Amino acid sequence: MLHTVNKSPYRSDSLKLCMAYMQSGDMVLLIEDGVYAAMKGGSSEALVSGSSAKVYALGPDLKARGIGSDKLIDGIEVVGFDGFVNLAAENDKVQSWL
Amino acid sequence: MKFSLMVNEGPYNHQASDTAYNFAKAVLEGGHEIFRVFFYHDGVNNGTRLTTPPQDDRNIVERWSAMAAEHEVDLVICVAAAQRRGIADEDESRRNGKDADNIAPGFRISGLGQLIEAGIQSDRLVEFGD
Numbered sequence: 001m002l003h004t005v006n007k008s009p010y011r012s013d014s015l016k017l018c019m020a021y022m023q024s025g026d027m028v029l030l031i032e033d034g035v036y037a038a039m040k041g042g043s044s045e046a047l048v049s050g051s052s053a054k055v056y057a058l059g060p061d062l063k064a065r066g067i068g069s070d071k072l073i074d075g076i077e078v079v080g081f082d083g084f085v086n087l088a089a090e091n092d093k094v095q096s097w098l
Numbered sequence: 099m100k101f102s103l104m105v106n107e108g109p110y111n112h113q114a115s116d117t118a119y120n121f122a123k124a125v126l127e128g129g130h131e132i133f134r135v136f137f138y139h140d141g142v143n144n145g146t147r148l149t150t151p152p153q154d155d156r157n158i159v160e161r162w163s164a165m166a167a168e169h170e171v172d173l174v175i176c177v178a179a180a181q182r183r184g185i186a187d188e189d190e191s192r193r194n195g196k197d198a199d200n201i202a203p204g205f206r207i208s209g210l211g212q213l214i215e216a217g218i219q220s221d222r223l224v225e226f227g228d
Contacts, residue, residue: 004224006113006114006117006228031117032113032114032117033113060120080124081120081121081123081124082124082127082128084121084124085101085121085124085125085128085130086128088101088222088224089099089128089130089221089222093222094222094223094224094225096224096225096226096227098106098225098227098228
């Protein structure tokens with residue numbers, strides 16, 4: 001399953017909840033304000049690095065918030081909207097943590 | 099692959115409708131099909147043709163209408179959510195005794211059954227909201 005998280009981890013527990021429900025093989029895509037969780041040294045670094053799930057972040061949303069690739073937690077893969085569609089197609093379901 | 103989208107937020111107040119549009123565009127560019135985009139809650143505000151954003155800003159409503167015209171994407175507005183927020187087509191306007199309608203080209207007003215059907219008929223249903 002693909003999980004999308006669109007909330008800043010500084011405002012909401014949705015990433016934490018999402019990670020708690022993670023099943024083997026699941027993937028997480030950070031979008032909109034959710035991309036703040038992708039920052040190295042941020043409050044979510046341990047949560048993201050410690051997860052068994054592969055974590056992606058949406059490139060245009062990172063760029064809009066001034067988060068360069070040098071600021072990302074190691075292992076996070078940046079994708080565009082084409083990558084978002086591929087992830088949605090690759091997984092059997094998409095769960096949006098709104 | 100067949101995708102459907104659900105949009106729960108209005109234009110210009112949350113990024114959700116921009117994200118949904120960009121996702122829909124990428125779906126079509128990726129050679130997939132969009133079965134339906136269902137606008138629910140404040141998302142119904144994506145379908146008013148009276149929107150007039152500044153010229154140097156994106157026109158979110160026209161963008162959806164253009165997508166519908168070019169790719170025959172079915173844009174459906176929830177009737178109950180639309181009534182609450184003053185979104186009406188000609189029939190709805192007459193039925194509710196209003197003096198005007200405001201639905202944008204390419205959109206149509208229908209019920210929640212259309213969302214259920216989209217979930218059944220599509221390979222993926224992706225929700226965008228707050």
